[in-house]
Amino acid sequence: MKTTIKSLFGIGIFLSVLLANSPALSQEVLRLTLEESLEYALTNNVDAKNAQLEILRAKASITERTSAGLPQINGTFDVTHNAAIPVVFLPNEGPLANPDVDSDVLPVRFGVNYTSGLVFQLNQMIFDGSYFVGLKAAKTYKLLSEFDNQKTQVDVKESVKKAYFSVLVNDVRQNLVSANLGRLDTLLKETQALYEAGFAEKIDVSRIKVQRNNLQTEIEKIKAAHDISMELLKLQMGLPMDYQIELSEKIQDLVSLEELNALLMTEGGRRIEVDQLETNLQLVDLDIKYTTSLYIPNLDLFGTYQRNAAAQSTGLMFQNDRWFTGAFVGLRLQIPVFDGLQKSAQIRQKRHQLEQLQNQKVFLEDNIKMERFQAKTTLANNIRAFKVQDENRELALEVFRMAQIKYQEGVGSNLEVVEADSALKDAENNYFSALYDALIAKVDLEKALGIL
Template identity: 40%
Template sequence: MKKQISLLLAILSLCSGSFAQGQQQEAMRLSLQESITYALKNRASLQATRNEEKSAKGRVGEIRAMGLPQIDAMLEVGDNFVQQQTFLPAEFFNDPNDPNSPPPGTFVPITFTPTYTSNAVVSASQLVFDGSYLIGLKAAKTYTELSRRTTTQSEIEVAEQVSKAYYSVLVSGERMQLLNQNITRLDTLLFQTNVMFENGVAEKLDVDRLRVQLNNLKVEQQKTQRLLQLSENLLKYQMGLPQHQPVLLTDRLEEVDIDMSQVYPQNFDYGNRIEYSLLETQQSLAELDVRNIRSGYLPKLYLNARYGYNAASNDFKAITTTSNYLEYGYVGAQLQVPIFDGLRRHYQIQQSRVTLENTKLGFETLRQSIDLELKQASTELTNALDVLKAQEENLALAEDIARVSKIKFQEGVGTNLEVVTAETDLREAQTNYYAAIYDALIAKVNLEKATGTLLTK
């Protein structure tokens, strides 16, 4: 009976394991470019920025609508429940033969307002000329361009964040694989040393030293595994990818190409930087602002028209009959000529000119900032590559020393302390090597951003 129960539990365990395996989500295979493309489509902050761009386009339509005919229709029916009265001189009502007529010099209240009134009218107006409107159209289009370039700037920032997070996962993954290999190698060495101890060739101290090394290595493996998971979570966040979605990176560190032609570039085109394009657009807006204020001195011309019917009666039924409505219509032009505004526009122009001048001065500051950024990024990449080359040589030497130390110990011509020391130096060399790789990759991203080539469409 116990055997049957055990067999049943084993079957249920296998079934549940198969079900969980079927429910496990398939890993998304991602290259760096695919990760950036996904982020550009799905990052919530970018979607909000693009919504602002759509809003800017709507602003252009709003301003354009101001120059189109404005037509309104209105129907009003009212009850003058307290009728307004007007005073007239008593002489209008004085009758010498009537002793009750009001005396001269007084006023008599008279009601002219009927009890019920109604008015139906269609009015239309058309802007014929307004200098501010014409400048506003150009400014709205320029503002749309500014919004579009702001979106591009946000896209570049997202590409930078995704690239750095992607490289962090790559480096952590490679380091994790190397730690696994180290543990396997050290575990084999520990087993061999333990056999040697049992045969009286090695001491217990040799076994204990290697076990301490192995335990430390396993702790480092656990820490690296957690850091790898944290790096993957950061990458998913930067991409706008759900945290529960597993990912599998397809790029390899050895495949990453560093374009050395970008280091200390000659005849750099500042227009490659989105910040420069943004400043150019802001300058255009500042120039249009000056023109817009100046256009306020020009006259404005409108065409107006009204057509409708009205009715009035003390009987409500009378205003419901169309025969009692009186027709009226009006067509005219309105010319508004500014004469004196207390020098308000004069001071506004002064302020807008200062803003324009500051924008022009910003170009020189930006150029100097870009030059400095290029030199810093180039220097950082050059230094990082030099360090990487040195650490790569150190790693090769540390691996060779560890290999020789192990052989000497196994052959009885070396000590266990030499093996432990060589393993410690090897782990330090590996750590320094992968730190140098990460620094070089980050410097590469920074240089690409500085040269304006990080995100090209």
């Protein structure tokens, strides 16, 4: 059974619902175009999902950093049973002297059996230089996460496209070899009949059988390669392995020489890798500012409100007249004096890290230029090879037809037909291999130009 994926809500939503709610449909064949495969992969590929989760983590880190500047309120309630009240020693002299105690000190227990307390504490940051730097760093990290997500999407598109093309070219190779095998079967029957009639030699029959056996082995290899490429495509898409898919496009339909030539003339845009590196530079610079800000004193407002009670038994402790209120407020100024040059060493390390990233930026810009030059050169060569192989295929087809006609009319040999058939198979394989190489080179150039 075949199911065409068409939905107003898009391929991603459709397949997500299908996979979640209809496990029994796992034996159906899902027919996918390249665009549908890409759309599904951008939602369900593991790397794509993790990149989206990283953005959510970055958003949560901004909230976490912001909360540090808001009032921090904590409440505690405790009930304590003083099982053994500590002893305090007083001098046995003066007005407190006890003549009945033969000692120079008096052991006295100050405390009751049960105490309880309800305390609320407030802490409000008034000034902290590192807070604002840290908040900006959290927002910059979110920006980096978004750039990382864009880079992941580019990588997912690249891997899915290449896997999709690999499946298509293996489909074509399988069909070509099967067609070639069919031609040889026909030729074998004709030659066998001629041999039995005495118009052909046994070597002619054996020659065709050898080539047929080789083709049968080749078909098995291509089938294995097709199955592997299909599983790789499902893996890149994030599609469960137990689902069967069928590609609804042909590889020759995805190539346009006009589009390829136009791509060679494209200058390209800004690469996402540059944005990633520049954002990392900003983060390291903010890290330096954060460490420097730790030299600045910070000021906090604090306050405490508490209610305390005490009694000799638990039944008396919760009476209203036994609870007493206490409260205090204040300011706390923390002044860093000397840290053993720890922050100074940290700042030096981060400045060296900043220099390393600046060097990487220069290298990245040069590397992007080299990648674009290399990708354009490769695509141009593949276009030329594709044109040559297209012409060779037409010539090989014509040679095979002529050899077949000559053989059928009795003016050609069996060997000529076998060799022409083999040359046609090679020419067709070379043609589709050149077509596949052109598509791969197109993907590489689009990535190098920053337009994938």
